Each structure stands twice: as structure tokens, then as C-alpha cells.
Amino acid sequence: MTAEARWLADLEQRARDALSPAVVEYLLQGARDSITAGEAVDAWGAIRFRPRVLHDVTHVDPGVTLLGHRSELPFGVAPTTLQRAVHPDGELAMAHATADAGGVLVVSSNAGTSFADIGATGVHWWLQAYLPADRTLAEPMLERAVAAGARAVVLTVDTPVVGTKYAGPDVPVVWETVDPDLLRVNFDAGYDDLPGAEKALDLGPDDLGWLADRTGLPVVVKGVLRAEDAVRSVQAGAAAVWVSNHGGRQLDRSAATASCLPDVVAAIGGRAQVYVDGGIRTGLDVLAALALGADAVFLGRLPLLALVEGRDGVAALHRELLRQTVDALRLAGCRAAADAVHLL
Numbered sequence: 628m629t630a631e632a633r634w635l636a637d638l639e640q641r642a643r644d645a646l647s648p649a650v651v652e653y654l655l656q657g658a659r660d661s662i663t664a665g666e667a668v669d670a671w672g673a674i675r676f677r678p679r680v681l682h683d684v685t686h687v688d689p690g691v692t693l694l695g696h697r698s699e700l701p702f703g704v705a706p707t708t709l710q711r712a713v714h715p716d717g718e719l720a721m722a723h724a725t726a727d728a729g730g731v732l733v734v735s736s737n738a739g740t741s742f743a744d745i746g747a748t749g750v751h752w753w754l755q756a757y758l759p760a761d762r763t764l765a766e767p768m769l770e771r772a773v774a775a776g777a778r779a780v781v782l783t784v785d786t787p788v789v790g791t792k793y794a795g796p797d798v799p800v801v802w803e804t805v806d807p808d809l810l811r812v813n814f815d816a817g818y819d820d821l822p823g824a825e826k827a828l829d830l831g832p833d834d835l836g837w838l839a840d841r842t843g844l845p846v847v848v849k850g851v852l853r854a855e856d857a858v859r860s861v862q863a864g865a866a867a868v869w870v871s872n873h874g875g876r877q878l879d880r881s882a883a884t885a886s887c888l889p890d891v892v893a894a895i896g897g898r899a900q901v902y903v904d905g906g907i908r909t910g911l912d913v914l915a916a917l918a919l920g921a922d923a924v925f926l927g928r929l930p931l932l933a934l935v936e937g938r939d940g941v942a943a944l945h946r947e948l949l950r951q952t953v954d955a956l957r958l959a960g961c962r963a964a965a966d967a968v969h970l971l
């Protein structure tokens with residue numbers, strides 16, 4: 628293994644050494660028995676390629692176009708909570724490193740950094756939102772994101788309630804250990820105690836139109852595993868569908884995203900973009916996702932673990948994963964990310 632590939636492969640171990648047990652548990656945990664979380668990586672590893680040969684791969688372009696915006700990376704940063712518990716610079720380090728790499732950053736509505744500060748880095752960013760029972764309560768947060776330059780809104784639809792997690796023995800629950808100022812700074816003080824601020828149990832297709840109206844932004848639906856839900860999302864106006872099981876943190880025993888992606892692509896590919904996340908750890912995983920028809924992939928735990936080393940860590944992650952992806956594309960006879968769709 629090259630030194631850079633070793634650096635990437637050892638991210639989890641270095642995070643375990645550097646962070647408190649409660650934070651490590653939070654980053655890595657899955658729901659319930661972690662069946663889904665445990666299967667994600669292997670599902671990508673089971674994909675086999677039929678590489679193309681006799682194609683000039685002198686120049687390989689790994690970039691993709693996401694909702695009309697050119698990303699130099701075929702992978703974006705997925706939304707994750709508690710980045711400032713991983714590194715004091717949190718979302719700002721993530722934003723600077725992703726801007727430098729020409730990538731796309733999705734910011735959790737739970738972020739511990741103001742949207743204005745994130746937007747000021749110049750990164751191309753999308754807001755991720757959960758909607759509350761009383762939708763109108765979300766409006767100030769949405770307005771702040773729009774004012775700070777968010778270019779799309781990603782509605783997470785797999786979280787009517789937060790999936791139950793079992794902390795390991797003797798590991799305190801993270802919420803009891805972290806400073807509350809490290810999250811949800813883009814909501815008004817006292818928001819969580821308002822009647823109607825709990826997560827909506829009645830999300831439906833109409834919420835996509837509501838979000839688009841309120842923000843004027845394209846809406847991405849995150850957390851789809853079934854083809855008919857992808858079709859319903861597109862019929863309700865979604866610009867993209869994001870195949871995700873929330874990193875195995877919601878319904879345990881949900882199917883691996885690698886196995887759900889082809890049906891979603893078959894159902895809506897060409898009408899809306901399709902993204903995927905869950906268990907992507909190497910450039911070969913990126914190639915597998917592109918080969919199954921994804922327009923781009925997103926990374927949850929990898930950038931969080933790299934964030935232990937701050938902006939430089941996230942920059943190193945983008946560099947190494949891009950290098951691995953270009954290498955994989957070249958070996959597969961692909962001149963561009965989109966060529967990978969012919970590989971299976």
C-alpha cells in the first residue's frame with residue numbers, strides 16, 4: 628500500500644486514538660445491532676468490473692456536474708452533525724478544504740457554525756434539512772441558509788424519529804458530554820422546546836414543493852431506497868434523489884445502498900440526478916457507485932474522520948480519494964466519470 632492509501636485506511640484508528648470514547652462512538656455507531664452499518668462497505672466490495680481496453684486514458688476527467696454545477700470531485704461531503712466536537716474548526720475546516728478541492732459540501736441543519744461563516748469561505752454548499760411537525764418553525768433557519776448562499780436544499784426523509792443506538796459499555800452518550808453550543812447554532816434560542824419543533828412524522832411529497840417555494844432552491848431527497856419512492860419524489864419536483872440508509876443509523880437491517888441503487892437509476896435515471904452514500908471508503912468504491920449509475924457519491928464518516936486532522940486532513944482525504952478514483956477510472960478504460968456506467 629502507498630503511504631497515502633495507508634493514511635486513508637488508518638483514519639478510523641487515528642480517530643479512535645485522538646477523540647473521546649463518546650465522540651468516537653457517535654461517529655461510528657449504527658442503529659440497534661449495526662447490521663446495516665456493518666454491511667455497507669462489503670456491498671461495494673462485492674461489485675465486479677469488466678474494464679474497457681484499447682481506449683486512450685492519457686487524460687482522465689473525474690469531475691461531475693451536480694445540479695448544473697461543475698464539481699472537480701466525483702464525491703461530495705455528506706451532512707454530518709457534531710463536526711465541532713471532532714475538531715474546533717468543524718464545518719469551517721470542512722468548507723475550506725472542500726472549496727480548495729472544487730467540491731460540493733452539504734451542511735447539516737444541526738451545524739455548529741453559522742451558515743454565514745460557511746458561505747463566506749466561498750465553498751459551493753447545499754443545506755440539509757429535517758422538517759419539524761410545524762413546518763413554519765423551519766422558515767427562519769431556511770432563510771438564513773438562502774441568505775448565506777446555499778445552492779440546493781437536501782431534505783432528509785428517512786428520519787421520522789431518530790434510530791435507536793446502543794452505546795458501548797461504559798461509554799457515555801455523546802449529548803451528555805458535548806457543549807450544546809457546538810450544534811444547532813442556526814436555530815433561534817429555545818427552538819427545540821417550542822411545540823411543533825419535533826421531527827415531522829407526516830412528511831409527504833407536498834413538502835418538496837413547500838421547500839422549493841420557501842427557498843427558491845432545487846430540492847434533493849435524501850434517504851430513498853425504493854424505486855417507487857424515487858419516482859414519487861421526482862413527480863413531486865425533486866431535482867435529485869439521494870440513495871441512502873443514513874449510514875445504517877436509522878432502520879437497522881435496511882438494505883445496502885449498493886443493492887438499491889440500480890433500481891432507482893432504472894426508475895428515474897435521465898429525469899433527475901441520482902446520488903448515493905453509505906460505506907464508500909476507497910476510489911474503487913467510487914468507481915463501483917458510478918458503474919451502477921450514480922451521478923455522484925457522498926461521503927459521511929470519511930471526511931468526519933479526516934477532520935480530526937483539521938482542514939489539512941480533509942484536504943488530504945479529497946486528494947487521496949481523487950487520486951484513487953482517477954487510477955481506478957484509468958485502469959477501467961474510462962476517460963470520464965460518466966464512462967464508468969459501461970463497466971458492469
Ligand SMILES: Cc1cc2nc3c(=O)[nH]c(=O)nc-3n(C[C@H](O)[C@H](O)[C@H](O)COP(=O)(O)O)c2cc1C
Pocket residue numbers: 653654655667705706707708735736737755783849871872873874875876904905906907925926927928929931
Ligand atoms: C456522525 C454522523 C452524523 C450524521 N448526521 C447527519 C445529519 O445531520 N443529517 C443527515 O441527513 N445525515 C446525517 N448523517 C448521515 C450521512 O449524511 C450519510 O448519509 C452517511 O454517513 C453515509 O454513510 P458513510 O458514513 O458510510 O459514508 C450522519 C452520519 C454520521 C456518521
